Amino acid sequence: xxxxxxxxxxxxxxxxxxxxxxxxxxxxxxxxxxxxxxxxxxxxxxxxxxxxxxxxxxxxxxxxxxxxxxxxxxxxxxxxxxxxxxxxxxxxxxxxxxxxxxxxxxxxxxxxxxxxxxxxxxxxxxxxxxxxxxxxxxxxxxxxxxxxxxxxxxxxxxxxxxxxxxxxxxxxxxxxxxxxxxxxxxxxxxxxxxxxxxxxxxxxxxxxxxxxxxxxxxxxxxxxxxxxxxxxxxxxxxxxxxxxxxxxxxxxxxxxxxxxxxxxxxxxxxxxxxxxxxxxxxxxxxxxxxxxxxxxxxxxxxxxxxxxxxxxxxxxxxxxxxxxxxxxxxxxxx
Amino acid sequence: xxxxxxxxxxxxxxxxxxxxxxxxxxxxxxxxxxxxxxxxxxxxxxxxxxxxxxxxxxxxxxxxxxxxxxxxxxxxxxxxxxxxxxxxxxxxxxxxxx
Numbered sequence: 457x458x459x460x461x462x463x464x465x466x467x468x469x470x471x472x473x474x475x476x477x478x479x480x481x482x483x484x485x486x487x488x489x490x491x492x493x494x495x496x497x498x499x500x501x502x503x504x505x506x507x508x509x510x511x512x513x514x515x516x517x518x519x520x521x522x523x524x525x526x527x528x529x530x531x532x533x534x535x536x537x538x539x540x541x542x543x544x545x546x547x548x549x550x551x552x553x554x555x556x557x558x559x560x561x562x563x564x565x566x567x568x569x570x571x572x573x574x575x576x577x578x579x580x581x582x583x584x585x586x587x588x589x590x591x592x593x594x595x596x597x598x599x600x601x602x603x604x605x606x607x608x609x610x611x612x613x614x615x616x617x618x619x620x621x622x623x624x625x626x627x628x629x630x631x632x633x634x635x636x637x638x639x640x641x642x643x644x645x646x647x648x649x650x651x652x653x654x655x656x657x658x659x660x661x662x663x664x665x666x667x668x669x670x671x672x673x674x675x676x677x678x679x680x681x682x683x684x685x686x687x688x689x690x691x692x693x694x695x696x697x698x699x700x701x702x703x704x705x706x707x708x709x710x711x712x713x714x715x716x717x718x719x720x721x722x723x724x725x726x727x728x729x730x731x732x733x734x735x736x737x738x739x740x741x742x743x744x745x746x747x748x749x750x751x752x753x754x755x756x757x758x759x760x761x762x763x764x765x766x767x768x769x770x771x772x773x774x775x776x777x778x779x780x781x782x783x784x785x786x787x788x789x790x
Numbered sequence: 791x792x793x794x795x796x797x798x799x800x801x802x803x804x805x806x807x808x809x810x811x812x813x814x815x816x817x818x819x820x821x822x823x824x825x826x827x828x829x830x831x832x833x834x835x836x837x838x839x840x841x842x843x844x845x846x847x848x849x850x851x852x853x854x855x856x857x858x859x860x861x862x863x864x865x866x867x868x869x870x871x872x873x874x875x876x877x878x879x880x881x882x883x884x885x886x887x888x
Contacts, residue, residue, distance in 0.1 A: 499887055634888075674878055678879050678883060731875065736874045737874060777869075777877075778869060778874065778877035
């Protein structure tokens with residue numbers, strides 16, 4: 457997996473180096489490329505790199521032709537991550553010396569221009585224009601859905617009642633859509649069989665939703681200070697608790713959510729209330745359901761081995777359910 | 791082989807009849823029955839409404855998904871909320887990433 461990450465970032469270096477832009481703009485883009493490389497170094501399993509390559513291999517037996525689409529997916533991710541980090545006040549330290557206008561420009565170039573330029577590399581290997589257009593369209597369609605999801609995520613803190621259904625629909629747009637793209641483009645490049653393409657896209661969507669819910673759970677319970685609570689986000693665990701609590705308990709939770717935006721002082725109390733409402737277990741169940749769905753879609757796609765096994769391994773890790781051996785260790789640690 | 795398995799996009803939910811899904815939810819809400827060990831209010835959020843929107847997002851469980859829920863309940867029945875939280879804190883910092 458590390459080798460694949462290295463190959464994708466080597467191609468991205470070439471793409472950015474060849475851009476006909478002033479060196480100042482190129483250097484701006486390289487800041488975010490550097491952020492991505494650091495993450496890939498720490499976590500080569502990055503879905504944005506692995507899914508397009510593994511799906512292409514699972515269909516055709518060869519991953520190399522898919523490098524430009526994996527690079528395009530990575531560019532989309534880097535742009536979306538930059539926007540998301542800006543919205544959530546979580547910018548990487550590498551960006552701290554740049555003003556917000558520069559950050560926005562870099563995100564726009566990464567999201568709107570560079571994926572298409574990376575796809576254009578496929579012309580060199582004889583990919584027909586119709587397929588290039590189809591790939592390009594998929595990226596445009598995904599950015600549209602992703603940004604609509606981000607917008608909802610941004611608006612939810614100011615809405616009086618956000619339902620569990622609203623929350624999951626937002627997650628499907630914000631994270632299901634890009635993951636569906638990562639898997640779909642690998643398949644589109646390898647086959648014209650719509651049955652196979654749709655199976656991989658559905659696998660990607662369910663996988664992406666599971667990953668986002670894991671991210672939401674980690675943000676609340678993974679660290680002492682929750683950025684989502686500080687930002688007033690209405691992620692699934694919070695929406696679930698608000699939907700099941702009634703009367704005074706619900707009012708108390710709403711008051712706690714309000715003060716949690718001011719400081720992390722009450723985050724522990726809030727976490728306890730969420731757990732008491734069954735929200736950690738409910739989120740784990742939702743992750744489980746989407747993981748099982750993804751598993752069935754992947755099975756239906758009949759992936760070639762060993763790529764299929766690697767895809768299943770990535771999916772197996774997308775769970776909030778402690779493994780039995782992990783659970784057995786805990787009593788001794790406490 | 792894929793065709794043999796009868797795969798169609800979204801067949802896990804979209805193509806099941808809503809009344810079948812409602813019956814599935816009824817099964818899940820039975821108290822004192824097979825699922826009583828998991829009557830932890832966690833599913834209450836799934837039973838309040840069942841409109842066409844929720845149909846798309848997993849609240850109308852197919853019979854197969856009811857089995858998935860039972861499987862989850864069996865696997866998690868002996869786990870406390872604290873154990874879920876320890877798992878999240880201990881192992882998922884990198885898994886949460888794209």
